[in-house]
Amino acid sequence: MRSYINAKFSISQxxxxxxxxxxxxxxxxxxxxxxxxxxxxxxxxMNLEPSEEN
Known part of the structure; x- marks a missing residue:
């Protein structure tokens, strides 16, 4: 059950x-x-193309 309530946070500036x-x-x-x-x-x-919309 513990494996379903799992989160990973990676924080950086x-x-x-x-x-x-x-x-x-x-x-x-x-x-x-x-x-x-x-x-x-x-x-x-984020695997996004640089564009005006993004």
Whole structure:
């Protein structure tokens, strides 16, 4: 039963910390603040194309 009530949190101030992390495919929810200097890295980490809409 304990395995069903399980959560993993990875918290950092920079998306660059997660770009080299082996766990980047194991998250059900991702959140990032819009930091202009890291915007391209946020798109890369979330597997999104950089576009006006995104």
């Amino acid at each position: 920079s998306t660059k910390d997660a770009l080299h992390d082996d766990d980047k495919g194991n998250f059900g929810v991702a959140f990032a603040f819009d930091e202009p200097s890291e915007r391209e890295d946020v798109f890369k980490w």
